[in-house]
Amino acid sequence: MTAIEGASAPMIRLDGIGKTYGDFTALHRTDFSVRRGEFLTLLGPSGSGKSTILNLISGATGVTSGRIFIDGRDVTEVPARERGIGMVFQNYALMPHMNVFDNVAYPLKIRRFPKAEIADKVRDVLARVGLTSFEARKPRQLSGGQQQRVGIARCIVYSPKIILMDEPLGALDKNMRDQMQEEIKRLHTELGTTIVYVTHDQEEALNLSDTVCLMESGRVAQIGPPEELYFSPANTFAAQFIGESNLFDVVSVGDGLLRSSDGAIFRPARSASAEKKVLVRPEKLRIISEERLPTGGVNTLSGEVDHVSFVGGMTRVTARRTNGATFVAKSISERAALRVRPGDWLHVAWDEGDVILLNG
Ligand SMILES: Nc1ncnc2c1ncn2[C@@H]1O[C@H](COP(=O)(O)OP(=O)(O)OP(=O)(O)O)[C@@H](O)[C@H]1O
Ligand SMILES: [Mg+2]
Structure with a gap:
């Protein structure tokens, strides 16, 4: 049994979701929504519950409490592969024995797309991520940034309505990170996909996001547009974590x-x-200068x-x-x-x- 919400429903809605492991609470009951086409970033220190939220949305982990709605549909009991969600991981998770083309084609093959359509789609996304001439290479013949782009291509090739990214740029150096941030932003604008992104890097969060959800010890400390978190932090934790x-x-x-x-x-x-x-x-x-100090020192x-x-x-x-x-x-x-x-x-x-x- 699945409940259906109205057409104006947010793309993702978390209704009181929580996660405990034994007597440890990884995520206290949490509510928030992600609009269609929104780029939301979960930001926070290590262990604050960012990956937990991502895994609950994807279905990799089951909830302890609450309901998850995707595109208006209650998916709390729906298996991960049926949720229509793409994942990009920090460690690329490419298949080492397959070349770039086959890695990117894989999600289409398992969804039984016709061969000709697979070839068209793979070439199209490889062009989007700037890897047209790398089709025949194996992952080990690529740089970290190129492997990461294959990971992104493999995720966007079947046009999932939601993409979840867990620290996808964590392994890259500063220049490559900056460049990949621009590419992720461009892809988001072009594809209009709803993205939930995880990072512990505040600059990355401020740069990429429409909305930042700041996590502290398994709770949402503050959620809002980047400038709101910077100029109107909710508390000392938010003020110190950002800027x-x-x-x-x-x-x-x-x-x-x-x-x-x-x-x-x-x-x-x-x-x-x-x-x-x-x-x-x-x-x-x-x-x-000292002369310009106002009297009273206010x-x-x-x-x-x-x-x-x-x-x-x-x-x-x-x-x-x-x-x-x-x-x-x-x-x-x-x-x-x-x-x-x-x-x-x-x-x-x-x-x-x-x-x-x-x-x-
Ligand atoms: N399977 C598990 N069993 C017990 N505790 C777990 C399990 N998975 C996660 N936790 C705990 O839940 C808390 C939140 O973990 P989570 O992975 O969501 O953190 P995170 O914010 O993603 O941190 P990081 O930035 O280090 O990836 C941590 O204290 C973690 O140890
Ligand atoms: Mg994590």
Whole structure:
């Protein structure tokens, strides 16, 4: 018996799904949906439950609680191979004795497509992933990035309506990762497939996704568009996991001001009373000269420069305040010799709009 939802149903809907192993809870009861054509990334530290969610969606693992709906249909009891889902794995999982053509043709063969149609489809996807002249090679005669592209080709060749990718770029070097990210994005745009992607790399998640689902210890910490996670993190965990952060425990001291336990004063754009923490992103700290420090020291910090590191387009400066606490500022690198050096006294200021308030 399978329940059918309306035509406007999301492509994937998880309704209270949970997974336990003995008395260990790998995934607490979780609800979320993935829209048709959406690119959703599960992001989070090792062991937070990302692969568990993917395996529950694919059917590789059975749920302990809850229901899974795909395209409006309850598939909780439907076997993995009947769910119409494609998988791309981190370790490529290519068949070593088969050449590239046969690897990619395999999913069509087992679905009994006619021979001529198989050849057409395989050549079409190999062209899409830029491997037209590699048809006859065996996997061991390919680079890691090329093998990964064969893995993707083998997945998209039979046009699954959903593709699940578990750390597909984990084994590749930085340049190849960047290049493959662009290819995955392009494929997603061209094919309009719904993709659920797993990574523990925050940059990759922000770059690829329409929606990021941040996981912490088997729970969803926050789900939303990348910019929402960056600019409005739900809590300290989200703030620290995505991007760099300057975080302060604060109490309200009236007049719309907040004071940290170590004496820094913050004025947020909107008045706040319940918030317990303040976040200011490093790129929002402007380095200013001592004369420009406002009286009262609101929305400013001063400290002795610890490290200055030139990281290409950005220069990152860490500084230590008199109480020993450190903060980090990032600014676009200037060609002219850096104005600050270790041991200098550094003053920074930020705008009210850049004071982000957190509840916990
Ligand atoms: N078959 C199993 N038996 C017992 N515990 C398991 C099993 N599979 C996974 N777990 C546990 O469930 C938790 C979540 O695992 P999961 O594989 O989802 O993590 P992950 O977020 O994908 O981590 P990683 O980034 O390391 O791949 C982990 O603590 C893991 O040890
Ligand atoms: Mg995993």
